[in-house]
Amino acid sequence: MIFLITFFAIVIISLVFQFRKSSRLPPGPLSLPLIGNIHQLVYQVWQRKGIAAALDHYRKIYGNAFTIWLGPIPSVSITDFETSHEVFVKNGKKCADRQIAPIFEHITGGFGLLSANGEGWAEMRRFTLLAFRRLGVGSNQIERRIMAELNGRCSELDLEITQNGRAIVSVDFFDLTVGSVINSLLVGKRFEEDTKDDYLTLKHLFDASAETFSLFDLSVPVWFLKWFFPSRFQMTCDVRQKILNHVAKEAVDRQRRLESGEYEINSEDPKDFVDVFLDKIKEENKIKKDSNPSYTMESLKYMLVDLWLAGQGTTSTTLYAGFMKLVQHPEIIQKIREELLEVTEGKRDLKLEDRRNTPYLNATIAEIQRHASILNVNFWRINNEKISFGGYEVEPGALIAAQLGAFHVREDTFENPNEFNPDKFLKNEQLIQQLIPFGIGKRSCVGEQIAKSELYLVFGNLILRYDMKADGPIPTNGDFYPYSSARLPDTSGKMQFTKF
Numbered sequence: 036m037i038f039l040i041t042f043f044a045i046v047i048i049s050l051v052f053q054f055r056k057s058s059r060l061p062p063g064p065l066s067l068p069l070i071g072n073i074h075q076l077v078y079q080v081w082q083r084k085g086i087a088a089a090l091d092h093y094r095k096i097y098g099n100a101f102t103i104w105l106g107p108i109p110s111v112s113i114t115d116f117e118t119s120h121e122v123f124v125k126n127g128k129k130c131a132d133r134q135i136a137p138i139f140e141h142i143t144g145g146f147g148l149l150s151a152n153g154e155g156w157a158e159m160r161r162f163t164l165l166a167f168r169r170l171g172v173g174s175n176q177i178e179r180r181i182m183a184e185l186n187g188r189c190s191e192l193d194l195e196i197t198q199n200g201r202a203i204v205s206v207d208f209f210d211l212t213v214g215s216v217i218n219s220l221l222v223g224k225r226f227e228e229d230t231k232d233d234y235l236t237l238k239h240l241f242d243a244s245a246e247t248f249s250l251f252d253l254s255v256p257v258w259f260l261k262w263f264f265p266s267r268f269q270m271t272c273d274v275r276q277k278i279l280n281h282v283a284k285e286a287v288d289r290q291r292r293l294e295s296g297e298y299e300i301n302s303e304d305p306k307d308f309v310d311v312f313l314d315k316i317k318e319e320n321k322i323k324k325d326s327n328p329s330y331t332m333e334s335l336k337y338m339l340v341d342l343w344l345a346g347q348g349t350t351s352t353t354l355y356a357g358f359m360k361l362v363q364h365p366e367i368i369q370k371i372r373e374e375l376l377e378v379t380e381g382k383r384d385l386k387l388e389d390r391r392n393t394p395y396l397n398a399t400i401a402e403i404q405r406h407a408s409i410l411n412v413n414f415w416r417i418n419n420e421k422i423s424f425g426g427y428e429v430e431p432g433a434l435i436a437a438q439l440g441a442f443h444v445r446e447d448t449f450e451n452p453n454e455f456n457p458d459k460f461l462k463n464e465q466l467i468q469q470l471i472p473f474g475i476g477k478r479s480c481v482g483e484q485i486a487k488s489e490l491y492l493v494f495g496n497l498i499l500r501y502d503m504k505a506d507g508p509i510p511t512n513g514d515f516y517p518y519s520s521a522r523l524p525d526t527s528g529k530m531q532f533t534k535f
């Protein structure tokens with residue numbers, strides 16, 4: 036009897052505590068002590084066949100901001116633009132830290148951008164944006180890099196068309212084009228015929244690392260993985276080390292040549308990110324006593340991996356998914372082409388400066404990004420100060436995220452969200468400002484300018500140059516891993532390109 040009374044007393048006290056902790060937070064399903072809402076979340080994700088759909092379900096019940104308790108930690112999801120702006124821009128400083136998966140913290144040691152926080156992250160972010168500017172991002176220098184790569188790839192397509200009357204284009208085409216642009220920006224090398232194997236090794240390693248990017252791997256503590264899944268843990272560490280060595284080998288070699296006097300950096304006209312970084316290491320070394328500890332070879336290696344990792348798959352997936360949509364809508368391709376022929380008079384390539392005169396292409400790219408919405412769950416931030424918004428209060432230590440995937444499928448913002456139709460962005464010109472595929476606030480994408488330039492130039496110029504249609508069935512599987520944080524489409528689709 037005493038045992039039963041004690042048990043019920045503990046349950047009631049725990050429920051009261053849980054209720055009090057939740058009372059100022061945005062609403063959400065009734066949570067239990069210790070497990071929070073994990074059981075309901077798992078059920079909804081399973082029943083609705085995906086994380087974004089489950090979050091959309093909660094949004095419909097509880098509104099634009101809602102709380103799901105992940106065990107003892109509250110996670111606040113925000114699914115509209117205005118509240119995201121209020122929290123991540125107006126209160127940006129309070130939630131600049133990212134919640135870093137224990138396994139990532141373990142393998143990066145706080146280096147890089149994706150899995151770093153604090154002063155080290157802030158310094159690297161400032162440096163990266165400055166380095167990108169020095170390398171011509173935002174000017175027509177980046178346009179030249181992208182077009183050089185695209186022209187190289189198109190000459191291969193043209194040869195295939197001359198030989199076979201058509202070229203078969205698969206996801207590899209976009210992977211290689213985007214991979215080459217980023218490689219040339221980071222380490223000054225494109226992937227050419229003789230270096231394609233290099234690229235394939237890297238792609239294979241990145242694919243292998245994506246396998247260990249499930250919510251499970253990202254949530255459990257390192258000791259748990261080490262003890263209960265030692266081979267999986269080892270695989271994650273080994274793959275990461277191989278990626279690090281592979282991506283950084285050019286930087287290590289250049290550092291060696293720099294020290295031996297075989298190589299010199301032209302500070303006025305750096306060739307790539309490695310040049311800018313090595314130059315900065317040299318500058319910091321001169322200061323000695325007060326030099327910034329962020330500028331080391333180790334730090335450069337992790338920066339290269341993060342920029343490669345974040346910049347390659349995202350852009351390539353968007354291009355592939357976009358073309359898969361377009362070949363199912365030849366009328367949209369036709370309308371884009373008419374617009375582009377008017378702007379270029381059919382005599383020249385499409386340029387970034389044409390963007391203001393191509394509203395239909397701009398709307399199509401926005402619709403592609405909305406549909407591709409590459410993250411099912413956005414990276415969580417941790418607030419380190421209390422954040423108040425819309426009458427709610429989120430105490431420090433909560434997880435908080437703008438859920439881009441759930442936001443991009445809202446039917447009250449994007450009419451008929453399942454339908455692929457760029458017209459929605461033309462009917463309401465403000466809508467394009469509300470789309471946030473690159474995230475919002477202090478941790479938003481550092482590669483946004485590069486990605487936007489690539490998407491515009493590749494979509495536009497390929498449509499200007501080629502007629503395209505599906506080669507075989509278009510995969511209709513939707514999201515290949517609906518339970519993973521990142522959205523990955525089935526990439527088995529192919530297209531036939533012929534000369535326009």
Ligand code: HEM
Nearest residue numbers: 148345346349350353414473474475478479480481482486
């Ligand atoms: C279509 C292409 C791309 C999309 C949709 C995309 C999207 C995103 C998103 C949603 C985030 C997280 C924002 C947040 O936490 O709120 C992010 C972060 C990031 N992206 Fe991108 N990205 C793309 C291309 C690129 C490129 C080309 C690069 C590099 C050259 C890049 C580098 C990064 C980095 C380093 C971060 C972490 C920034 C930080 O933590 O400070 N991304 N991106």
